[in-house]
Amino acid sequence: MAHEIIAATNAIVTLDVALPGIVWGWIITMNMWAKSIGTGIIFLTFFLLKKYPIETGFIRFPAVVISIVTIHLFLFFTVIDLHQMFRFWHIFFYPHMTSAITVGAWMATGFVGLILGMAYFIYLKKDEAMYDKLLNYTVVLAIPVTLYTAGLMAQSTARELWQMPTESAQMILAALLAGSATMLLMGGNKFSDEIKKDLGIILGLSALAAFILYMAEIIFGPMKAEEVAAVLEYIKGGEYTIMFWMGQLLAFIVPMVLVCMSITKKSYYLLKVAAISALIGLWISKHVWLVIPQLLSMS
Amino acid sequence: MQLGFLVDLHLCMGCKGCEIACKVENEVPLSTWRLRVKYVDVGSFPETRRTFTPLRCNHCANAPCERICPVSALHYLENGIVNIDKERCIGCAGCVMACPYGAIYIDPQTQTADKCTYCAHRIASAMMPSCVVACPVEANIFGDISDPMSSISKYISSHQGNVQVRKPEKGTEPHHYYVGGGNVTLNPLASFRGEGHNLFNNLTHLPVGGHH
Numbered sequence: 103m104a105h106e107i108i109a110a111t112n113a114i115v116t117l118d119v120a121l122p123g124i125v126w127g128w129i130i131t132m133n134m135w136a137k138s139i140g141t142g143i144i145f146l147t148f149f150l151l152k153k154y155p156i157e158t159g160f161i162r163f164p165a166v167v168i169s170i171v172t173i174h175l176f177l178f179f180t181v182i183d184l185h186q187m188f189r190f191w192h193i194f195f196y197p198h199m200t201s202a203i204t205v206g207a208w209m210a211t212g213f214v215g216l217i218l219g220m221a222y223f224i225y226l227k228k229d230e231a232m233y234d235k236l237l238n239y240t241v242v243l244a245i246p247v248t249l250y251t252a253g254l255m256a257q258s259t260a261r262e263l264w265q266m267p268t269e270s271a272q273m274i275l276a277a278l279l280a281g282s283a284t285m286l287l288m289g290g291n292k293f294s295d296e297i298k299k300d301l302g303i304i305l306g307l308s309a310l311a312a313f314i315l316y317m318a319e320i321i322f323g324p325m326k327a328e329e330v331a332a333v334l335e336y337i338k339g340g341e342y343t344i345m346f347w348m349g350q351l352l353a354f355i356v357p358m359v360l361v362c363m364s365i366t367k368k369s370y371y372l373l374k375v376a377a378i379s380a381l382i383g384l385w386i387s388k389h390v391w392l393v394i395p396q397l398l399s400m401s
Numbered sequence: 402m403q404l405g406f407l408v409d410l411h412l413c414m415g416c417k418g419c420e421i422a423c424k425v426e427n428e429v430p431l432s433t434w435r436l437r438v439k440y441v442d443v444g445s446f447p448e449t450r451r452t453f454t455p456l457r458c459n460h461c462a463n464a465p466c467e468r469i470c471p472v473s474a475l476h477y478l479e480n481g482i483v484n485i486d487k488e489r490c491i492g493c494a495g496c497v498m499a500c501p502y503g504a505i506y507i508d509p510q511t512q513t514a515d516k517c518t519y520c521a522h523r524i525a526s527a528m529m530p531s532c533v534v535a536c537p538v539e540a541n542i543f544g545d546i547s548d549p550m551s552s553i554s555k556y557i558s559s560h561q562g563n564v565q566v567r568k569p570e571k572g573t574e575p576h577h578y579y580v581g582g583g584n585v586t587l588n589p590l591a592s593f594r595g596e597g598h599n600l601f602n603n604l605t606h607l608p609v610g611g612h613h
């Protein structure tokens with residue numbers, strides 16, 4: 103609609119202040135990307151230990167270490183993005199519970215406690231039963247920790263592109279994609295072909311579902327809101343077009359194709375390439391989607 | 402009490418007196434603004450017209466900035482003002498993402514969020530906001546919209562049919578009204594905003610909060 107108004111009125115902003123640039127940039131992309139791995143690996147550990155308890159017992163320790171490292175990366179990037187990072191503790195002492203940021207911070211703290219507990223029981227106590235017991239709680243908490251960023255994006259009323267429930271589906275799919283990719287790289291040839299095939303299927307299906315959601319938003323989003331149409335111009339021939347399609351290609355299309363090839367040929371070495379491609383592409387896709395709504399003038 | 406603002410765009414002549422008064426009163430740092438007057442030119446030469454729109458925080462009754470703030474740095478005062486506690490703010494910029502009117506920025510000096518407070522400190526001393534005092538044509542009308550006898554309430558009722566708020570579809574319930582507004586003045590998507598030199602300034606983007 104706006105295009106038609108501008109064409110009809112020739113309305114041009116001739117004097118205004120400079121607008122802020124991108125406020126949430128690559129640091130927030132790192133935050134979302136690292137969190138996807140940190141919670142995704144927990145989902146996949148839970149799945150594998152339930153389905154293949156004997157063959158995958160060895161993943162307990164490396165999986166929880168990866169989760170600890172990536173969740174702390176996520177926390178690190180969360181804190182350094184704050185303009186007043188040394189006031190981070192205010193979230194715990196002056197919490198405002200309507201904010202997804204507050205809820206996420208509390209959930210993530212609980213999650214960190216649980217994964218540290220899992221590491222303690224598997225490394226120091228060698229107690230697999232306790233590890234598995236804690237894993238049951240961790241996997242439940244991993245769901246809101248994964249989803250809270252979607253809640254935060256939904257609360258960002260100014261950014262029409264970030265909609266619920268699409269973003270929550272995208273967050274869960276990103277965690278499954280990143281979790282299965284990381285598991286494939288971590289387990290390597292220690293996994294049987296059957297396990298690799300299962301991980302490949304999870305990787306391929308999450309890539310497919312996420313790709314469908316992105317394409318659906320691109321095609322149908324502009325029909326719903328003028329702002330979405332304006333934002334999507336940045337990836338439809340605008341300055342982020344190449345980056346967007348690079349992300350889609352690496353995160354979703356390449357993994358889908360490689361997973362299909364691996365399964366049909368029953369040869370699973372290509373899955374590692376698919377996993378690396380998915381992890382790189384996920385960062386790019388998340389970054390583009392984070393940045394483009396911020397390019398639009400709000401007033 | 403519910404304080405509100407109304408700008409009669411028929412009266413505004415784009416002098417930017419309010420913008421400067423706000424800067425001085427609130428010591429707003431260089432490169433940031435709590436209140437600004439946007440010029441939009443409409444039409445093709447010689448049939449052209451210039452519009453002026455003062456833009457500030459709307460002090461929404463259902464404020465997304467207040468809802469998203471993790472530490473209640475943004476909070477409601479009893480008079481309806483959405484105020485900010487800069488000592489409490491952690492600078493997460495959630496409010497910058499949430500405000501559909503681009504009314505909040507990160508102050509490069511304090512590294513905290515900042516925005517128009519309707520001059521809450523002046524109101525507390527029974528004074529008018531500085532922009533209201535500075536306006537030479539009384540285009541800014543300020544008062545208690547819950548009081549039917551206030552000047553703002555009377556102005557709204559005498560201009561019914563020509564009173565608008567920005568982006569009502571967002572459900573924010575703004576307490577900032579415009580008389581004589583239209584798509585071009587109130588909808589940022591309805592005008593072309595180019596980069597480069599325009600009139601007196603260089604329209605560009607600024608680094609946020611002095612870093613990044």
Ligand code: SF4
Pocket residue numbers: 457458459460461464465466467483499500501502503504505516573
């Ligand atoms: S205009 Fe923006 S900053 Fe002001 S109260 Fe509404 S949402 Fe908050």
Ligand code: SF4
Pocket residue numbers: 466469470471472473474475485489490491492493494495496497513514
């Ligand atoms: S930047 Fe400050 S005021 Fe804005 S949401 Fe974060 S803590 Fe609240």
